[in-house]
Amino acid sequence: MNLNFNQSLAKNYTSGPQIIRVLSEAWVKDNGYCPNCGTQPLADFANNKPVADFYCATCTEQYEL
Numbered sequence: 800m801n802l803n804f805n806q807s808l809a810k811n812y813t814s815g816p817q818i819i820r821v822l823s824e825a826w827v828k829d830n831g832y833c834p835n836c837g838t839q840p841l842a843d844f845a846n847n848k849p850v851a852d853f854y855c856a857t858c859t860e861q862y863e864l
Contacts, residue, residue, distance in 0.1 A: 800830050823864055827853060835860045 804822040812818045824843070832839035833855035841853040841862065851861035 801826075824852065827864055831862075833858060833860055 804826055806822070808821050808825050809818040812821060828840065828843055831841045831853065833841060836855060836858040838855050838857040842856045843853050844851055844861075850863070852864040853862045854860065855862075
């Protein structure tokens with residue numbers, strides 16, 4: 800598991816909340832796993848989904864980042 804953010808993804812952002820959103824979503828997409836069943840990687844919902852950011856395609860658990 801890589802514990803570092805890919806900081807080059809944030810080079811076009813100036814807002815702190817946008818920077819951490821871009822970095823953390825990319826990190827979870829690349830390194831996250833389902834705590835319920837262990838499936839890796841997690842699938843991501845379309846942007847601006849009101850309920851969650853990621854879900855497990857195996858057990859259908861949903862996760863908000």
